[in-house]
Amino acid sequence: MPPQLKCGLAALSLLLLAAGTARADHLYISNEKDNTVTVVDATSLAIVKTVPVGARPRGLLLAADHKSLYVCTSDADHIEVLDLASLAVTRTLQSGPDPETFALSPDGKTLYVSNEDDNQVSIVDIASGRISDEIPTGVEPEGMVVSPDGKTIVNTSETTSMAHFIDATSHKMLASVLVGSRPRFAAYTKDGGQVWVSSEVGGNVSVIDSATHKVIHTIAFAIPGVPAETVQAVGINLSPDGKWAFVALGPANRVAVVDTASYAVKKYLLVGQRVWHMDFSFDGKTLYTANGVSNDMSVIDVGEMKVTKSVPVGHLPWGVVYGP
C-alpha cells in the first residue's frame, strides 16, 4: 500500500473515530433526594447536565425509539418524559399513586407501573398518557418486567413475597409464586425461559421456570467478612450474551457475578455503598451501578470483571439507564 494511501486511511479512520466521539452515549441517573436526573457522558464520564424533574425520581426506562427517557417521579404521582435531545421534561403520563418501578412492552407502546402504596399495577398507554387498566396485586408491588414476547407481565410484591405472573392481554393473574422475603426486582432471561427474582430481606435470588411457574433454583450469597444481614439482593442484569447475571447486593456494597448455567457465584465486585440498580452499555462491555449511600456510580468492565471507576452523581442515586 502506498504510504500516501495509508496516511489517508489513517486520517479517515480518525475522522470516523471523531464522529463516533461526537455522538457519545450517555448515562442517566435518578437522584431520589435531589429531584434530579444526572446526565453523564459515557466516554469522558463527565457530568453533562443535571436535569430537574418531579419529586422523588426512582425508576427509569429508555423509550423504544431511544428519543426519550421515562422517569417515575414517585412523590409527584406521575411519570415524566425527558426528551433526550433537549434534556427537558416535555410530557407527563398518568401512573397511579406512588409509581416506583415500571416496565415497557416490547412494542414500546405500554408501560406497566407498580403502585407501591396502592397494591396494584397500572397499565399506561403512552400515546394518550392515560391509565387504561389497573390490576390488583400483592402488598407493596415493586419489581416489574415484561416477557420478551410481550405476552406476560411479572410483578413482585414486597410484603406478600411473591412474583405474580399476569397475562398481558387479558390482565388475568396466571400464577403467584412465593419467593424470598421482600422481592424487589424481576428479570427475564433473553429466551424468556426463566424469570430471576431478587429478594432484599431474604438476601437471595429465586430462578423461576416461566412455563411451570416453579422456583427451580435459589441462589444464596455469602461474602467473607460481610454480615449476612447486609446482603440484600436488589437489581439483576443479565449480560447480553446470557452467560452472566450481575446481582446488586445493596448495603453489602457488592455486585455478585453469577454463572447463569451453574448458578454459581463467580465473583463479588466491590462497588459504592448501597448499590441498587444497574444498566449495561449497548455493547454489553460495561456495566454501571447506582450507589445510593455513597452518592456515586460505579463503572464495571464486564470482560475483566473489574470495577474501573467511580463517578460522583447526585444525592441518593436510585437507578441508572444507558442511552444515546
Next chain:
Amino acid sequence: MLGRALRVALMFVATFAGVAHAGEQPSAAAPEAAAGAPAHVALVYLALSVKRSFPESYLDQPPADEGLAGAAVALADDNTTGRFTGQDFTLDPVSAPDEAGVIAAFHDRLQKGARDFVTDVPASLLLKLADLPEARDATLIDAADSDDMLRAEGCRRDVLHVMPSRAMLADSLMQYLVVKNWRRIMLLAGQSDADKLYADAIRRSAKKFQIKIVADKPWTFNPAEQRADTGHFEVNTEVANITQGVDYDLLVVADEEDNFGDDLGYRATLARPVAGTQGLTPTAWSRVYDETGATQLQNRFLRAAHRWMTERDYGAWMAVRAFGEAAIRTHSSDPAVIGAYLRSSKFELAAFKGERLSFRAWDGQLRQPVLLADPRSLVSISPQPGFLHEFFETDTLGVDQPESTCHLN
C-alpha cells in the same frame, strides 16, 4: 382532679366501644374449612383492657384501639397474600377488664379449637395463660411485653415475644453511648415496678458496656404537683436540685408511664441531653422512622387507623404477620405446623428493619435492630457498627444464648 377522672372514664368507655365493635366480626374460632374452600387460619387477639395510666403530657393520649389497629393492618396484609395461596385469615379480638375475664375468654377460645393467639396482657397474666395445661399445644405471640423475666426464668415453650426486651432496649442505648464516647451517665428512676425493671436493665447494660453510672437516684416528686398553675416552677427547682453536684454526659430516665421524663430536659443543673424512656429513646417503632420501606407501613397504617402507628400497634402488626408468614410459607393452617415453623431457623419476618427477623431458639425472643429516636427524628439504629457477633449482629442486643437463664428444654 375531677377533670382527670372524667377523662379516664371516657377513655374506658371508648375502649369498651372499640371492643364491642370489633366483636361484630364473624367468629374466628370456626373449625377447619373443608377441602376445596380456602384454608382457614383463625387467630385470636387476647387483651386485658386496662385503664392505661394517664400520661403526664396531654399531647399523646393512648388511642382506644392501640395494638388492635396494628393487628388489623397485618390481617389485611396476610389476607392479600392469602388470596394468592388459597388461605383465609381471621382475627377474633377478645378483651376483658380483669384477669379472670381474660383467662375465661382464653379457656373458651381454646375449647372452640383456637390455638394461635396474639396477646397484649401483662407479664404475670401471660404466665397464667401459658401455664394452663390446655394451652400446651397453643402458640402465644406476646405482642406487648418487654419484661426480661419472660425471656429468662419465666420463659415458656408456647410463648414467643416480638417486642424488644428491656435488656435489648438498654443495650441499644449503651452501644450508642460507646460509639459517642459518652461514658458517664446519671440514672433517674421512677417508682413503679416497670420503672424499676427498666432501671435494672440500664444498670446491667451499663456494666456490660463499661458505661459508668455516676449517680443513681430515685424520682419521688409527686407528679400531681406540677399540674397546679405554677407547677412548672416547682418541677424546675426539683430537677435542678436532684441533678446538682454531679457531672455526667447523659441523664438516663426510667419512666415507662410518662409521668415525669419529659420534664427533665432544659431543667437540670448542667446542660445535658436526656435519654431512656423519654428524650433519645430506644424503641421498636417510631413515627419518625421512614427507612427500608417503613414509609409504606406508616402510610398504610395512617390510612387505616387515621393516626400514627405506635410501638404497641407495631408489636401487634409483627405478631399477626408472623403467624401469617408461617402459615403462608408452610401452606398450612395446622397450628402445630405453624408453631414449629415459627420457631425454626427457616422462619424470617420482613418487618421494615432492613433485614430478616427471626426468633431466638433459646428464649423465644424476636431478634431485631432497635431504633434510637427522639420525638422528631431518627438518631440511630442499633446494633451499632463494630459490635460483632458470630451469628447475628442483632444478638449483641439483649441476653445471648450463653448467658440465658431460660431453660426451654
